[in-house]
Amino acid sequence: MNAPLKPDAFSVAAEIAQAAEPIIRFEKVGKVFAGRRGQKPVTALEGIDLDVPRGAIVGVIGRSGAGKSTLIRLVNGLERASSGRILIEDEDVTGLTEAGWRTRRRATGMIFQHFNLLSSRTVFDNVALPLEIGGTPKAEIAGRVEKLLDLVGLADKRERYPAELSGGQKQRVGIARALATDPKVLLCDEATSALDPETTQSILALLKQVNRELGVTILLITHEIPVIKEICDRVAVIEGGRIVEEGETFEVFTRPQHPTTARFVEAVTGVELPAHLEGQLRETPQAGGSTVLRITFSGANATAPVISRLSATVGIDINILAGRIDAIAGKPFGSLLVAIPAGEPGVGAVLGALKGLELKAEVIGHVA
Numbered sequence: 048m049n050a051p052l053k054p055d056a057f058s059v060a061a062e063i064a065q066a067a068e069p070i071i072r073f074e075k076v077g078k079v080f081a082g083r084r085g086q087k088p089v090t091a092l093e094g095i096d097l098d099v100p101r102g103a104i105v106g107v108i109g110r111s112g113a114g115k116s117t118l119i120r121l122v123n124g125l126e127r128a129s130s131g132r133i134l135i136e137d138e139d140v141t142g143l144t145e146a147g148w149r150t151r152r153r154a155t156g157m158i159f160q161h162f163n164l165l166s167s168r169t170v171f172d173n174v175a176l177p178l179e180i181g182g183t184p185k186a187e188i189a190g191r192v193e194k195l196l197d198l199v200g201l202a203d204k205r206e207r208y209p210a211e212l213s214g215g216q217k218q219r220v221g222i223a224r225a226l227a228t229d230p231k232v233l234l235c236d237e238a239t240s241a242l243d244p245e246t247t248q249s250i251l252a253l254l255k256q257v258n259r260e261l262g263v264t265i266l267l268i269t270h271e272i273p274v275i276k277e278i279c280d281r282v283a284v285i286e287g288g289r290i291v292e293e294g295e296t297f298e299v300f301t302r303p304q305h306p307t308t309a310r311f312v313e314a315v316t317g318v319e320l321p322a323h324l325e326g327q328l329r330e331t332p333q334a335g336g337s338t339v340l341r342i343t344f345s346g347a348n349a350t351a352p353v354i355s356r357l358s359a360t361v362g363i364d365i366n367i368l369a370g371r372i373d374a375i376a377g378k379p380f381g382s383l384l385v386a387i388p389a390g391e392p393g394v395g396a397v398l399g400a401l402k403g404l405e406l407k408a409e410v411i412g413h414v415a
């Protein structure tokens with residue numbers, strides 16, 4: 048009898064390839080809307096190259112009119128690409144017929160900003176709808192819907208109508224309905240934009256649970272950077288119909304390359320000087336004054352007692368002016384603004400010690 052196969056280098060590599068394999072791939076995708084009544088055509092998307100790895104949560108962020116809705120609508124056939132190709136699970140969907148899309152959409156759930164529930168149907172019947180349309184037997188539908196309502200925490204609301212629910216509860220129904228056909232991909236179109244911050248957090252936690260526990264890949268579009276920070280493994284920044292930056296959320300947030308990205312992430316990573324000091328900031332050191340440094344922490348360093356270590360190493364007083372520590376895609380990241388005595392040896396010694404601790408530091412100015 049053959050010995051059971053052990054994992055070898057090849058199967059490990061295959062597993063890694065599998066993990067990175069895109070479930071959705073955009074290849075040079077463009078979308079031009081024909082101009083209406085003598086208007087010029089509108090180029091909504093141009094040269095979009097984007098991979099959505101299987102099992103990941105990928106966010107696309109951009110301002111109003113950047114092309115986000117058009118991009119996500121291409122993935123379930125609500126819009127058709129004008130150029131390029133879109134592959135879903137290796138199937139080129141660019142030229143699919145409407146009948147082809149009907150089958151394909153069963154593998155792609157979608158949730159919406161305004162929930163799009165049927166007001167005349169109960170919670171149970173809203174969730175059951177995609178299964179009824181797909182011809183699932185009634186007995187099977189009941190079991191499936193019960194499970195989904197348990198998952199989204201609405202088992203006790205099954206006989207309620209949408210008008211009797213809060214926004215967060217409506218979105219939970221939307222999520223249950225989108226998962227009814229057991230899709231591999233969930234598309235989220237500004238799913239939390241109509242919700243208050245606390246409800247947003249609970250819906251994001253549910254989406255993360257759906258991703259991690261059911262293995263559903265999530266592609267979401269949003270104009271809210273906290274949404275990306277909270278749950279996305281990867282982020283693409285879109286502007287004027289083009290992706291201007293794309294990568295792992297933590298990398299993009301901590302080292303933004305494009306000015307648009309920098310502006311977005313500033314809102315969640317930036318730290319500002321107190322107003323009374325901001326006005327006093329000068330480019331040159333002031334005699335007897337202080338130098339203001341921005342220190343950036345990430346990963347393991349973000350939770351280390353850096354300031355006390357630094358103070359002990361260089362033997363000078365470090366005054367904390369402002370700071371923020373947060374988690375980006377689950378990893379700690381922080382910024383501190385500190386003041387140290389101006390001139391040498393203080394500044395040089397502190398910068399040297401920070402480098403030794405693998406922390407990023409920059410002088411942002413001087414105060415009297």
Ligand SMILES: Nc1ncnc2c1ncn2[C@@H]1O[C@H](COP(=O)(O)OP(=O)(O)OP(=O)(O)O)[C@@H](O)[C@H]1O
Nearest residue numbers: 080089090091109110111112113114115116117118
């Ligand atoms: N059906 C359409 N016909 C003509 N132009 C369109 C159509 N749909 C979108 N556009 C245009 O395409 C561009 C991108 O629009 P899109 O709705 O994708 O942006 P968005 O980033 O989702 O914006 P918002 O957040 O405001 O919804 C805009 O200039 C928009 O006016």
